[in-house]
Amino acid sequence: MAETRTRLRRLLAETLEECCEADVDRRLEELHALTDATFDEDLVRPVFAVLGNRTRYRLARTLAVTDDERCVCELEPVVDVSESAVSHALSDLVDAGLATRRKAGNWRYYDATPLAESLFETADREVGASE
Structure with a gap:
């Protein structure tokens, strides 16, 4: 100091x-x-911290660019990790406000939130503008 x-x-x-x-x-x-x-650490930090992990980033990005919600079994091949690791990563995304979860019988479906979609759209637009 x-x-x-x-x-x-x-x-x-x-x-x-x-x-x-x-x-x-x-x-x-x-x-x-x-x-x-x-800076409201309770709101801002979890969003960006969760995206700092490659698996969670890829899952959030995938959910943001797909039009439909996706089941865990559909997301597992995207990140090439175990179903358990995918479920844990998706749970982190839900906790951070970047994904929603819906249970239908034995299946869990995930979708991007408007926040996640907006973050990726903004990032894509700004990166494209700077190239």
């Missing part, structure tokens, strides 16, 4: 032409207020 304060003091001194500890403290307070207001 001391190094961060030193670097921040240098930045502020260059920007403001002079800087004191009160300026550094004020800027740190502004930054903390910004992050407190912007």
